[in-house]
Amino acid sequence: MKIFRQLVIIFGVLLMGHMLENIIGLPIPGTIIGMVVLLICLIIGVIKVDMIEDVSKFLLENITFFFIPAAVGIISSSEHIKQQWLPILMVTILSTIIVIGVTGFIVQALERLQKGDGGND
Amino acid sequence: MTKYIDTPIFGVLISILAFEIGVFINKKTKISFFNPLLISVTIIISFLLIFNIDYKTYNKGGSIISFLLGPATVVLVVPLYKQIENLKKNSLPILVGIFVGVLTAIISIYYLSKLFGLDEIIVLSLIPKSVTAAISMEVSREIGGVPSLTMAVTVITGIVGNIVGPYIYKIFKIENEIAQGIGLGNGAHALGTARAMELGEVQGAMGSLSISVAGLMTVFLAPWLVSLFN
Numbered sequence: 540m541k542i543f544r545q546l547v548i549i550f551g552v553l554l555m556g557h558m559l560e561n562i563i564g565l566p567i568p569g570t571i572i573g574m575v576v577l578l579i580c581l582i583i584g585v586i587k588v589d590m591i592e593d594v595s596k597f598l599l600e601n602i603t604f605f606f607i608p609a610a611v612g613i614i615s616s617s618e619h620i621k622q623q624w625l626p627i628l629m630v631t632i633l634s635t636i637i638v639i640g641v642t643g644f645i646v647q648a649l650e651r652l653q654k655g656d657g658g659n660d
Numbered sequence: 661m662t663k664y665i666d667t668p669i670f671g672v673l674i675s676i677l678a679f680e681i682g683v684f685i686n687k688k689t690k691i692s693f694f695n696p697l698l699i700s701v702t703i704i705i706s707f708l709l710i711f712n713i714d715y716k717t718y719n720k721g722g723s724i725i726s727f728l729l730g731p732a733t734v735v736l737v738v739p740l741y742k743q744i745e746n747l748k749k750n751s752l753p754i755l756v757g758i759f760v761g762v763l764t765a766i767i768s769i770y771y772l773s774k775l776f777g778l779d780e781i782i783v784l785s786l787i788p789k790s791v792t793a794a795i796s797m798e799v800s801r802e803i804g805g806v807p808s809l810t811m812a813v814t815v816i817t818g819i820v821g822n823i824v825g826p827y828i829y830k831i832f833k834i835e836n837e838i839a840q841g842i843g844l845g846n847g848a849h850a851l852g853t854a855r856a857m858e859l860g861e862v863q864g865a866m867g868s869l870s871i872s873v874a875g876l877m878t879v880f881l882a883p884w885l886v887s888l889f890n
Contacts, residue, residue, distance in 0.1 A: 566802050567798075568798060571794065573730075573734040577735070577738075592738075599735060606815060608722030610697065610819070614708065614715055623782060630769060630772045634769045635824070638764050638765045640834075640843070641760065642757055642761030645761070645839075646843065649756055651836075
């Protein structure tokens with residue numbers, strides 16, 4: 540029963556996200572709006588963490604697994620990829636490294652500035 | 661045999677088995693390139709090709725698994741909420757960092773694509789690839805890319821970030837927990853965040869935050885930047 544109750548809350552939030560998606564009319568997917576809805580509900584206390592804790596834990600621990608079918612889908616959408624797969628892969632790898640490196644570096648530098656423990660290194 | 665393959669059970673079963681094998685190999689070898697997702701996807705694709713099973717058949721079960729991505733993305737907010745005080749205290753570095761990250765992603769993808777001589781339509785499909793698949797596909801459609809190609813490169817981006825993230829941090833001496841989380845979330849969406857969660861609670865929360873904030877920023881910035889490029 541506990542698991543069912545938690546599922547009802549999580550799917551309820553997701554449904555609200557999809558409903559708001561239609562109302563807002565911007566290309567913002569319902570899942571992202573659902574994230575915002577859940578965060579607001581947690582902050583104002585309508586939903587408490589322990590009301591969704593077990594199912595959340597299961598979903599978060601296995602989020603990588605849920606990507607498998609999407610990744611396998613690469614074989615069916617390969618017309619564009621087949622012709623230029625190597626440059627596409629290179630751009631993907633290089634840009635990912637750049638984004639993670641630059642973002643991490645900037646946040647760390649700003650954190651040091653904010654804390655004031657020497658922004659000169 | 662086909663009648664058993666042609667049920668949702670096949671897709672679900674092979675995915676779980678392949679993932680178990682992936683996790684096993686990853687744990688035994690402790691080599692991060694042997695990523696569970698990468699291994700399981702390789703196993704499944706090989707199986708489908710060898711036995712001549714098309715993706716649609718596999719996806720009868722696969723779509724059941726994909727369905728759980730929605731709720732899993734929503735509950736990414738839970739670790740974020742647990743770190744909300746930390747977030748408030750560091751809101752400026754975090755927001756500026758995510759903003760710079762989003763700009764870096766779009767600009768670097770654009771110029772790297774030009775450097776490698778990719779077609780315009782492929783460039784447009786790659787531009788939103790750093791953010792979570794639901795958003796990247798929407799943005800791709802919006803700016804004139806091919807959503808299915810965007811989906812594919814979004815997942816590849818996630819796998820790459822998941823594997824290389826910790827190495828980048830070691831090389832560039834990025835030790836700050838918040839910075840590590842924001843970097844992984846910005847660069848590799850939910851799959852980066854999955855890795856961030858392994859690094860620590862703060863990293864995981866910051867990764868989750870990046871997914872939604874970077875996603876939203878991309879919705880607004882990508883069409884504008886693309887119009888600037890042209």
